Amino acid sequence: MSAPMTSDCGKVRRDREEMKLTPAILEATYNFVRATPPFRNWRLPAGHQVRFRVLKTRKKLGVYQWDNQVGHVVSVSEGKVSHTIVLVPLMAHEMVHLYQQMCGTDTKTEHNAEFIRLALIVCRHHGFDPKEFT
Numbered sequence: 001m002s003a004p005m006t007s008d009c010g011k012v013r014r015d016r017e018e019m020k021l022t023p024a025i026l027e028a029t030y031n032f033v034r035a036t037p038p039f040r041n042w043r044l045p046a047g048h049q050v051r052f053r054v055l056k057t058r059k060k061l062g063v064y065q066w067d068n069q070v071g072h073v074v075s076v077s078e079g080k081v082s083h084t085i086v087l088v089p090l091m092a093h094e095m096v097h098l099y100q101q102m103c104g105t106d107t108k109t110e111h112n113a114e115f116i117r118l119a120l121i122v123c124r125h126h127g128f129d130p131k132e133f134t
């Protein structure tokens, strides 16, 4: 969007910059989503207990991984994600993977039946399109 923005001193400026992802932005997004239903009932770890990484790749939007050394890792591609409207549902998607890892319901299938069931609940709460979410 290129709507004029008002800075703190009241001057109108144009801000056409895209969001530059940082681990801190990813952690803040995670904590926001974690505070909302259905995630708030899932006993997910706090953001400071999750490792957030910004990827350079343009091959995928993001990925959740369990790492035996560092634990939960959520990575998001700065080459594919620069808008909040993409970041929030992506983070929610990766958080479903994280929850499945915690519960031991993840399988070799990337999006198993349990993932689809949880994803539909998330989509109902947040207004995400299930066809884009899964």
Ligand SMILES: [Zn+2]
Residues within 6 Å of the ligand: 093, 097, 110, 111
């Ligand atoms: Zn996935």
